[in-house]
Amino acid sequence: MSSISIIGLGGMARAIGARAVASGHAVEVVGRDEAKAKDLAAALGGGATAGTFGTTPAGDLVILAVPHAGSVPVVTEYGDTLAGKIVVDISNTANADATGLVTPDGTSGAQEIAEAAPASTHVVKAFNTVFGHVLARGGSLDVLFAGDDAQAKASVSAFVESLGLRPLDAGGLEMARWLEGAGLLMISLGRHGAGTFDFSLGVSLSG
Template identity: 45%
Template sequence: MFDHLVAITTSNVLEDGHMTDISIIGTGNMGSAIAGIAAKGGARVQIVARDLAKAEELAAQVGGTAATFGDALTGAVVVLAVPHAALADIVATYGAQLDGKVVADVTNPVDFATFDGLTVPADTSAAAQLQESVPGARVVKAFNTNFAATLATGEVGGVPSTVVIAGDDEAAKALLTEVVSAGGVVVADAGSLKRARELEALGFLQMVLAVREQIAWTGGFAVRR
């Protein structure tokens, strides 16, 4: 289950021009792509997974270090590039350790039993529920409208890939934007965390189109400026 569990942590740029430590929990496609962006932007990456061998393999690819799930998260930003069902275990494992951190939720709460809707009520979102679970964290929705391949290549059908974010904390969004932009990927700010509901619906629709073979998993929605 946790092969797709990812968290990224970082903070401001140090005097040597590097970001502080970035911790990635998991070795899935999204985690790998986001790790590549972070490393490209100069961040020092830590890969954390239940399977230490997989963590070490990905860490070697991005010039980072490896650790086991449950180890301390050392940075200021935590990116949860995980299946929605994994959020509960992250909250249970890290809980108050997320206080004060920018927590970027990458999940799409899709009902995979029917593949016909989201598992959260219409008046909320996975990101909003996460914020309720870790009230001391600064939750931002991000990356969920991107397929991993478009993050890795930096383009969607010839248009630069754009990471759309939403959150109530302006400083949190600015810090995440700094990390992503440093890695060469465009960021668009959709506003408050209320917009996470629309982002999750868009992410689900994109997945439906890919499953129905209307678009490729290397394609998807693009934001043209």
Template identity: 40%
Template sequence: MKINVVGPGKMGRAIATRALAGGHGVCVVHPDADPARALAEELKQRFPDSECDWSAAVEAADVTVLALPYDAALQVARSAGAALAGQILVDICNPIDFSTMDARLTPPDSSAAEEIQQIVGTEVKVVKAFNTTFAGLLTTGESHGFPLDVLIAGDDSAAKDRIAEFVRSSAMRPIDVGPLRRARDLEALGFLHISIQQPLQLNWQSAIKILP
């Protein structure tokens, strides 16, 4: 499948890496062309036989991943408009007030994914995924010899199936946790996972793993 990765930061780099490792085409998207071009060139050197390009705006694709903080993700959702119609839109953010690390930015009866779904409308299928994985481990797709678990929430079963396909092709394990409202729980879990990094000196090398 063709995947837009919006944002050339650590998470964007990691998700693009997994996509290319899984044999998918990637377009790195950023309004400032220089960082998007730089990341695309870096990835093409690592995956010389892959389809990897860059763009200043969201293009037609099967999937667009918003690898962005909450406020920036909302801005792209508002501005991308018709370019997102018919696509699966993956929200990966944890909407945390990073100035205090003491609160989430969404209403208590909502989530970042649900707020984005309201903005983009029903022609776009929003899926929550990757918010409980950290970039360093996501680059390799594993932790301590175990494939990473990617928890997925969404209201459209076909859209979740496509994201699960992407996750499996990238040597990770998808876990469907239910409808899009479960993004509230995933974002709470992501917040907790982030908040314990410093007290436990985990250095962003921990992963949430479901074991039988």
């Protein structure tokens, strides 16, 4: 099993953390509010611990579970403590009214994070096409991911699979923009065609 650090204390942090603890991973949760981090660690159980924000994450795999607007500032603040780590960006980059992406054409939130991180940090986009409340319910879901480093992607894929989920490799980190676009599409579907956010995005193989 892996050692996982989750930076962020929201619904996705809780959902991924719960699955990770249930799967036998060593889990560290980290947030600016130390008391809330300790409360989340206690709620997760399974030996989960609360780390100190801004210090070197204990996990080899670092789940960056913060909103897009805070992701680059957090990575910048952590600086060299992320060197050699695999950072998993789970954020979506939809604008306030979910009619478009806030990132410029030709880039993505994940690529901005990669530019802000140390050169030896490997950024992988994952989990942004899964709603947190759906993930928290359990069951098998598809998790699309993208990244440039083969070994980092293999580690993320193995982690996703260990949670009882199906990892699907979408390609290099340049595909993160399209995964973020898929996240926007899911929000729009929830508001319109689906009429509910109780659904998941998956791939069905035929033939």
